[in-house]
Amino acid sequence: MKRYEKFADEIAGLIRSGVLAPGEKVPSVRHASRTYRVSPSTVFQAYYLLEDRGLIVARARSGYFVREHAQRPLHEPETARSQAQTTEVDVSELVFSVLDSLKDPDTVPFGSAFPSPALFPLPRLARSMAQSVRDMSPQAVITDMTAGNPNLRRQIALRYMISGVQLPMEELVISNGALEALNLCLQCVTAPGDLVAIEAPAFYATLQVLERLKLKAVEIPVHPRDGIDLEVLASRLAELPIKACWFMSSLQNPLGASMSEAKKQALYRLLKQHQVPLIEDDVYAELYFGTQPPKPVKSFDDDGLVMHCGSFSKCLAPGYRVGWVAGGRYAEAIQRLKLMTTISPSVPAQAALADYLQHGGYDRHLRKLRHALEAQQGSMLASAARHFPSSTRVTHPAGGYFLWFEFPATVDSLRLFRLALAQGISLAPGPIFSATRRFENCARLNYGHPWTAQSEQAMALLGRLIASF
Numbered sequence: 001m002k003r004y005e006k007f008a009d010e011i012a013g014l015i016r017s018g019v020l021a022p023g024e025k026v027p028s029v030r031h032a033s034r035t036y037r038v039s040p041s042t043v044f045q046a047y048y049l050l051e052d053r054g055l056i057v058a059r060a061r062s063g064y065f066v067r068e069h070a071q072r073p074l075h076e077p078e079t080a081r082s083q084a085q086t087t088e089v090d091v092s093e094l095v096f097s098v099l100d101s102l103k104d105p106d107t108v109p110f111g112s113a114f115p116s117p118a119l120f121p122l123p124r125l126a127r128s129m130a131q132s133v134r135d136m137s138p139q140a141v142i143t144d145m146t147a148g149n150p151n152l153r154r155q156i157a158l159r160y161m162i163s164g165v166q167l168p169m170e171e172l173v174i175s176n177g178a179l180e181a182l183n184l185c186l187q188c189v190t191a192p193g194d195l196v197a198i199e200a201p202a203f204y205a206t207l208q209v210l211e212r213l214k215l216k217a218v219e220i221p222v223h224p225r226d227g228i229d230l231e232v233l234a235s236r237l238a239e240l241p242i243k244a245c246w247f248m249s250s251l252q253n254p255l256g257a258s259m260s261e262a263k264k265q266a267l268y269r270l271l272k273q274h275q276v277p278l279i280e281d282d283v284y285a286e287l288y289f290g291t292q293p294p295k296p297v298k299s300f301d302d303d304g305l306v307m308h309c310g311s312f313s314k315c316l317a318p319g320y321r322v323g324w325v326a327g328g329r330y331a332e333a334i335q336r337l338k339l340m341t342t343i344s345p346s347v348p349a350q351a352a353l354a355d356y357l358q359h360g361g362y363d364r365h366l367r368k369l370r371h372a373l374e375a376q377q378g379s380m381l382a383s384a385a386r387h388f389p390s391s392t393r394v395t396h397p398a399g400g401y402f403l404w405f406e407f408p409a410t411v412d413s414l415r416l417f418r419l420a421l422a423q424g425i426s427l428a429p430g431p432i433f434s435a436t437r438r439f440e441n442c443a444r445l446n447y448g449h450p451w452t453a454q455s456e457q458a459m460a461l462l463g464r465l466i467a468s469f
C-alpha cells in the first residue's frame with residue numbers, strides 16, 4: 001500500500017468512527033503534513049482519493065470538509081438471535097416471486113442483485129472477446145473444456161498471489177459463475193438429509209441450493225459488522241453432525257459484514273479441529289472500499305479444507321457467467337462433477353476474460369468501480385437518514401453495493417415490497433434471506449446504480465410507505 005493510500009485510510013477511519021463529523025473541516029494540508037509527518041503532496045494525493053471516494057469535498061479557498069452524508073446517522077442493526085433448530089428449507093416460491101418483480105427495466109432497481117451495467121467496461125471486454133476468439137486455436141475448444149482456459153487460470157492464480165494466497169493452478173476449476181461452483185462444492189461433500197451450517201441472514205440462493213439438494217440448514221447468526229457468531233458455531237459443531245459450512249467471510253450478502261483476519265483464522269482452526277469443510281463464497285472480494293484487499297479464510301488453509309468460490313459477475317462481466325473455485329483437496333472431485341453436468345463454461349467467454357485480465361486494465365477499472373460504489377453508498381445512507389423513520393437501523397459495510405435496513409417492528413417487509421412495487425420500486429424483503437422466514441421487518445437495498453433524482457424520490461416514497469405501517 002502506498003503512503004498516501006494508508007494516510008487516506010486513516011482519515012476515512014476517523015470519518016467513519018465519527019471523530020471527524022459531517023460538515024467538519026479536515027486538517028489543512030500544512031497541518032496534516034506537520035502532524036502526521038508526511039509530505040504535502042502525500043496529503044494532497046490522499047485528499048484527492050477521499051474526494052473520489054465521496055467522503056470529503058473541497059470548498060474554494062476554505063479547504064476540505066467531511067461530506068454531510070459521510071457519517072452514519074442511523075444506528076446499526078443488532079445480531080439476529082440464535083435458533084437451536086435445524087430446518088428443512090422451503091423458500092424458493094417466495095424468492096422467485098421477488099426475482100420476477102425485477103424484470104421490468106422501468107422499476108427502480110433497489111431489489112436487484114447486480115450493480116448498474118454502466119459501471120462495467122463492456123466495450124473494452126467486447127474487444128477482448130473479438131481478439132481472443134480470432135486468435136483461438138481450434139484445439140482450444142476441446143482442451144479448455146476441462147479445468148478451464150489455462151491463461152485465465154494463470155491470471156486468477158496471479159491475483160490470489162498478489163492478495164497473499166499461494167495457490168497451485170491445479171486447484172482452480174473454472175465454472176459457470178460462482179453459483180455453479182457453490183453447487184458443485186456442496187454436492188461434493190454432502191448427501192441428501194445432511195446438515196449444513198449457513199448464515200442468518202443468508203444469500204437467498206444458498207437457501208435454494210439447500211432446498212434443491214434436500215439438505216437441512218443450521219442457521220448461524222451473523223453480526224452486521226464482523227460476521228458469524230463463532231461461539232454459536234462452535235457449540236453447533238460440537239452437538240450436531242454438520243457436514244459442511246457455507247459462509248461469506250468478507251462483504252457478506254446481505255449484511256456486508258467482514259470478519260477480521262484474526263476471526264477468519266479462528267474460524268479456520270475450529271473447522272480444522274472438526275474436519276468440516278468450508279465453502280467460502282467470496283464473490284464480492286474485489287469490491288472493498290479501503291486500499292487493502294481483505295484476506296479470505298482460504299489464506300489460512302494448510303489442509304485443503306476450504307473451497308474458495310469467486311466470480312467476475314459482480315465486478316466485471318455479468319452475463320459472461322464465468323466464476324471459479326479454488327477447491328483444495330476437493331478440486332478433482334469438483335472437476336469430475338462438473339464434467340458430469342455442464343462440462344464447461346463457454347470457451348470464448350473464458351478466453352475473453354483471460355485477455356482482458358492480461359491487457360484490459362482490470363485494476364484501473366476496479367479502482368474506479370470501488371470509488372463509484374463508495375460514493376453511491378454515501379448517497380443512499382444520507383437519503384435514508386433524510387426520509388426513513390429515525391428508529392430505522394442500517395448497516396455500514398466497507399464494500400459491495402448492499403445496505404441492510406431494519407425498520408420499526410410494525411413494518412411487514414413483504415407487504416412493503418408489494419406496496420413499493422405497485423409504485424415502481426423494487427426491494428429485497430428480509431424473509432427471502434432466511435430458512436425460517438425471519439427478518440420480517442428488514443430489507444436489502446441495492447446502491448449499485450448511479451444516484452439520481454429518481455433514486456432520491458424513490459427513497460422518499462419508501463420512507464412514506466414505511467411510516468404508514
Ligand SMILES: Cc1ncc(COP(=O)(O)O)c(C=O)c1O
Nearest residue numbers: 113177178179203253311313323
Ligand atoms: C453471495 C453470492 N454468491 C454467489 C452469487 C452468484 O454469483 P454468479 O453470478 O457468479 O453465479 C451471487 C449473485 O448474486 C451472490 O450474491
